[in-house]
Every structure is written in structure tokens, then in C-alpha cells.
Amino acid sequence: MTASPDLRELYQEVIIDHTKRPRNFRRLDNADRKAHGVNPLCGDKVEVFVKMNGDVIDEVTFHGAGCSISTASASLMTQVLKGKTLAEAREIFEKFHDLVTGKAKDPDFQKKLGKLLVFSGVCEYPVRVKCATLPWHTLKAALEGEAEKTVSTE
Amino acid sequence: MLRPEVLHDHNELNDLAIDVSRIREDFPVLTTLVKGRPLVYLDNAATTQKPRSVIERICRYYESENANIHRGVHHLSMMATEAYESVREKVRAFINAREPREIVFVRGTTEAVNLVARTYGAVNVGPGDEVLITAMEHHSNIVPWQMLCEEKGARLRVIPITDRGELVLDAVPNLLSQRTKLVSITHISNALGTVNPVAEIIRLAHERGIPVLVDGAQAVAHMPVDVQELDCDFYAFSGHKIFGPTGIGVLYGRADLLEAIPPYQGGGDMIASVTFEKTTYNEIPYKFEAGTPNIAGAIGLGAALDYVQSVGLDKIARYENYLLKYATERLSSFDDIQIIGQAPEKAALISFNLHGIHPHDVGTILDQYGVAVRTGHHCAQPVMDRFGVPATVRASFAFYNTTHEIDVLVEALGKVREVFK
Numbered sequence: 402m403t404a405s406p407d408l409r410e411l412y413q414e415v416i417i418d419h420t421k422r423p424r425n426f427r428r429l430d431n432a433d434r435k436a437h438g439v440n441p442l443c444g445d446k447v448e449v450f451v452k453m454n455g456d457v458i459d460e461v462t463f464h465g466a467g468c469s470i471s472t473a474s475a476s477l478m479t480q481v482l483k484g485k486t487l488a489e490a491r492e493i494f495e496k497f498h499d500l501v502t503g504k505a506k507d508p509d510f511q512k513k514l515g516k517l518l519v520f521s522g523v524c525e526y527p528v529r530v531k532c533a534t535l536p537w538h539t540l541k542a543a544l545e546g547e548a549e550k551t552v553s554t555e
Numbered sequence: 556m557l558r559p560e561v562l563h564d565h566n567e568l569n570d571l572a573i574d575v576s577r578i579r580e581d582f583p584v585l586t587t588l589v590k591g592r593p594l595v596y597l598d599n600a601a602t603t604q605k606p607r608s609v610i611e612r613i614c615r616y617y618e619s620e621n622a623n624i625h626r627g628v629h630h631l632s633m634m635a636t637e638a639y640e641s642v643r644e645k646v647r648a649f650i651n652a653r654e655p656r657e658i659v660f661v662r663g664t665t666e667a668v669n670l671v672a673r674t675y676g677a678v679n680v681g682p683g684d685e686v687l688i689t690a691m692e693h694h695s696n697i698v699p700w701q702m703l704c705e706e707k708g709a710r711l712r713v714i715p716i717t718d719r720g721e722l723v724l725d726a727v728p729n730l731l732s733q734r735t736k737l738v739s740i741t742h743i744s745n746a747l748g749t750v751n752p753v754a755e756i757i758r759l760a761h762e763r764g765i766p767v768l769v770d771g772a773q774a775v776a777h778m779p780v781d782v783q784e785l786d787c788d789f790y791a792f793s794g795h796k797i798f799g800p801t802g803i804g805v806l807y808g809r810a811d812l813l814e815a816i817p818p819y820q821g822g823g824d825m826i827a828s829v830t831f832e833k834t835t836y837n838e839i840p841y842k843f844e845a846g847t848p849n850i851a852g853a854i855g856l857g858a859a860l861d862y863v864q865s866v867g868l869d870k871i872a873r874y875e876n877y878l879l880k881y882a883t884e885r886l887s888s889f890d891d892i893q894i895i896g897q898a899p900e901k902a903a904l905i906s907f908n909l910h911g912i913h914p915h916d917v918g919t920i921l922d923q924y925g926v927a928v929r930t931g932h933h934c935a936q937p938v939m940d941r942f943g944v945p946a947t948v949r950a951s952f953a954f955y956n957t958t959h960e961i962d963v964l965v966e967a968l969g970k971v972r973e974v975f976k
């Protein structure tokens with residue numbers, strides 16, 4: 402039984418690294434926005450905390466229990482979004498969404514995604530798309546609204 | 556082609572006289588290749604595969620017998636009615652009910668439980684009353700009772716489970732009271748594999764005059780079930796978990812109980828006569844079968860029961876127990892595998908976790924090697940909470956599985972570890 406090459410496209414080194422050592426993995430006591438996300442399909446739970454400075458995301462952290470894809474996605478999301486404006490964050494999410502749903506095959510487009518490109522393998526695994534987008538949907542809920550909101554990817 | 560591993564099963568099991576390679580030929584789907592590898596189907600607790608005889612029987616029905624049943628005076632309608640009703644008798648014999656009219660066709664276990672909640676529950680459960688279930692129920696044997704209790708101001712009570720995944724029997728007498736109107740328990744847990752001592756619980760409930768519903772979804776395909784011996788009042792199961800089609804299931808109910816309770820849905824077939832002033836309901840079981848039923852499904856279920864009986868449930872149970880032992884030994888030999896559900900009486904199903912790796916990732920990677928398992932909460936979130944895990948990986952076996960397939964699972968688990976090394 403040889404290791405399947407496809408698997409490495411999904412579980413890239415960076416993803417495994419962020420699974421084992423998630424960055425910004427903590428609750429943020431002074432968060433001014435937060436939201437709670439669940440994937441009822443697999444029971445993954447994630448909480449996202451945001452501290453704003455005017456229009457800019459000053460700090461973003463997460464907490465919760467999930468699979469490798471959702472944990473790494475949350476971890477990389479927090480890294481990528483720190484210091485971004487709300488409009489920029491929204492744009493990145495849209496691009497990320499296109500990437501994991503297989504709508505962004507164009508390499509020029511993909512370049513703009515920077516390190517989020519490690520999730521390009523996800524689109525080959527339709528049932529795992531929700532794992533990758535759960536933290537982002539949760540962040541969106543936090544940014545868009547109520548201080549506390551439960552989102553479900555269903 | 557006979558793989559050596561299959562021969563191995565064969566030799567060890569000479570006395571069981573179950574010929575796995577022969578049996579596998581009866582299930583067309585088992586030759587499927589997944590990503591270029593032979594399918595290893597270990598998701599039998601979710602649904603079982605269908606033997607050719609079931610598939611062909613359904614085809615034959617649609618090709619040469621299709622008609623609506625009951626009240627038809629033409630040839631096809633009589634044939635279809637006869638085929639449909641003969642399955643009722645087959646089911647009766649299969650679970651040893653007293654009479655065919657105690658067999659109600661439903662969509663599946665879920666509908667059977669809802670039917671009892673909406674009929675028996677509606678007239679027997681009131682404010683302050685209690686319904687008793689266990690901590691290892693499938694959501695389909697929790698939610699209908701919660702809905703009923705909420706509506707009626709009644710209370711749902713729960714028999715706890717031990718760390719090994721067994722019911723705490725000692726707790727049962729105290730949980731039964733004059734307020735208890737029904738006990739509803741699973742025969743075999745789909746999340747843990749535990750075979751529950753339902754006969755004992757039924758005895759305790761009956762001493763207090765309380766009826767008992769048994770959820771047999773995971774039981775009927777894996778062990779002989781005799782509703783008279785169990786002395787249960789209701790017994791529910793799904794056709795698709797016993798090698799039959801989806802969309803058909805069975806509610807067994809004791810005739811006197813079925814007669815005493817109101818109908819479930821209103822419509823055609825469930826009536827004796829209708830005027831705008833008054834409708835008289837049909838006799839049981841038709842009172843509970845409003846509308847055109849799943850005729851092809853019932854006929855397919857009949858073929859599935861024939862198939863199971865041709866193999867023999869005693870043999871099936873023994874062979875599956877052998878698979879369970881083999882898989883348990885192999886999986887237990889790894890320090891990083893935690894088996895959840897270690898009751899001494901278990902069906903051929905193993906819920907487990909691989910240390911530090913989420914079940915969802917395990918499932919995705921196993922799939923790359925053709926191994927189909929289920930990952931998640933298995934519609935039993937309270938069980939996951941009880942054991943403090945978000946989810947598990949579940950390998951569940953049927954009599955067409957082999958020890959070779961268990962070896963493939965174990966080898967593929969090694970690949971999972973490699974990815975996360």
C-alpha cells in the first residue's frame with residue numbers, strides 16, 4: 402500500500418503543522434466581536450474572537466475542537482487577517498471560498514491567496530469544504546453582527 | 556479469485572459453514588473499485604448492501620407486477636396485493652409475532668418510533684408523566700419523546716451507562732414509577748455496539764404494568780429476534796439495515812395495544828367508511844397505513860428476509876462475532892487506539908479514536924484506500940458527550956466482510972498516522 406499522492410495535496414505540510422500547533426489559539430478576553438460556529442455534520446465547534454481598531458482587525462483568535470482542515474483553516478485565517486480592513490477581509494474570504502469550492506483554478510488568481518493556497522486540495526473533497534469554511538463563516542458572523550451568534554454551515 | 560485471507564476465514568470457520576467468498580458474490584456492489592482499490596465496506600450500521608436477489612425482486616415487481624394494492628379487482632392489483640401482504644406474514648414469522656396484523660409497515664425505525672409517540676403517547680402520556688429511555692439511544696429514539704414530553708408537560712428520564720458502555724441495570728427499578736407511561740430502549744447501540752439486556756428491562760417494566768418499545772434497528776440483521784420471547788410491546792426496525800431497500804420498515808405492536816390506540820395519519824386505506832359526519836377506521840394494521848405504501852420496498856424487504864434466512868441468523872451471529880474478536884484484537888494492539896464501548900456483549904461494531912487525529916480526517920484518509928467507515932457522532936450526541944469525545948470512527952461489520960478487510964483497515968490506519976507524523 403503506497404501513500405496516495407492526492408492525500409498530500411489535501412494534507413499539505415503547512416496544514417499538518419497548523420493542526421499540531423494552531424496559531425492564535427486562545428480566547429480573547431477583550432474581544433469586541435465574537436461568534437460561535439458549529440458543523441452539525443461532524444460536531445466541529447469553533448469560536449472566533451475579534452478585536453477591532455477602527456476599521457482594522459487588530460487581533461483575531463480562535464478556540465474550539467475540530468478536524469485538521471478546520472483547525473488549520475482557522476489558524477491560517479487568524480494569521481492572514483491580522484491588520485486587514487473589513488473590506489479586505491471580506492474580499493479574502495470570497496477568494497478563499499472560490500478556492501475551496503473549485504471555482505478558482507486560474508493560477509494568477511490563486512497567487513493572490515498567498516499562504517491560503519495550501520487549501521487548494523480541499524475542492525477535490527466536497528464533504529470537507531465545510532470544514533475549511535466553518536471558521537470563515539464564523540468570523541463573518543462575528544464581524545457582521547451581534548456580539549454573539551451561532552452559525553451553522555448547514 | 557479466492558484471496559488467501561478468505562481461505563483463512565474459511566478454514567477457521569469450517570464448523571460455522573459460512574462461505575464468505577460465495578456470499579460476497581451475491582452482493583454486486585462489493586466488486587466496486589474505489590480510487591482503484593477494492594471497496595472495503597465497513598459502514599454496515601449505517602446501511603447494509605443489497606444482495607442480487609433483493610435487487611432483482613424489486614425489478615421483477617416493477618417489470619411485471621406493478622399495481623396499486625387493496626381493493627383492486629384486476630389481475631395485477633391482486634398480484635401486487637398478494638405479494639405485499641405475503642411479506643407481512645414473512646415479517647411475522649421472522650420476529651415470531653403472533654399474527655400478521657401485528658406487523659405495521661412504516662418508512663423505517665424513525666417513523667415507527669414517531670408513530671408510537673404520536674398514537675400511544677398522545678393518549679397515554681399526560682402532565683407529570685414520564686417516558687424512560689437510555690443514555691445510548693439514537694436521536695430517533697430521543698427526539699420524538701422530547702417533542703411529546705414538551706407538548707404534554709411530561710418528563711424524559713434516562714437510564715445511565717457505565718464507562719464500558721453498559722446500561723446501569725441497578726438504576727432501572729428506581730427510574731420506574733407510577734408516572735412512567737412507556738419505556739423505549741435500543742436493543743443494540745449503533746454508537747457503542749452494546750447488546751442491551753432488553754428482556755430483563757422488559758420484565759422490570761412489566762412488573763409495574765409499563766409497556767416497552769424496543770428499537771431493533773441494529774439488532775435484526777445480526778441476531779435472531781423473537782418478540783414473544785422478549786415479551787416486548789413494540790419492536791421497530793428498518794429494512795435497509797437488513798439488506799433490504801430504504802424507505803421500508805416495520806413496527807411490531809401487540810394486537811391489543813394497536814387496537815387500543817388511535818390512528819397515526821389520516822387518508823386512504825386506513826378507513827372502513829367515510830362520511831362528512833363520521834369516519835370509521837379500518838382494522839389493524841391498516842389503521843396505521845394511510846395512503847399508498849412502499850409496495851416495492853415491502854416486497855424487497857421480503858426478499859431480504861428470505862436471503863438472511865437462507866444464510867441463517869445463528870451462523871451470521873457467530874461469524875460476525877468472530878470478525879468482532881479479530882478486529883478488536885488487531886485494533887487493541889495499538890497504544891494510540893482508544894475503543895469506545897467495551898461491553899462484554901457486543902455486536903460486530905467498533906467505535907474508536909486514533910490519538911490526536913480527528914475522526915473526520917481518519918475517514919477521509921481511509922477512503923483513499925477504499926475503506927468506508929463512518930465518522931462523527933452517529934446520531935448519538937449524548938453518547939459522545941458521555942465519553943467526552945466530539946466524534947468517533949466506527950467500523951461496523953456484516954457477514955460479507957472478511958478478516959482480510961480488517962487487515963486492510965489496520966494497514967490504512969497506518970497510512971493515517973503517516974500523514975500526521
Ligand SMILES: Cc1ncc(COP(=O)(O)O)c(C=O)c1O
Pocket residue numbers: 600601662663664665666693695696741743744745770772773793934
Ligand atoms: C439504533 C438505531 N435506531 C434508529 C435508527 C434510525 O433508523 P432509520 O434512519 O432507518 O429510521 C438507526 C439508524 O442509524 C439506529 O442505528
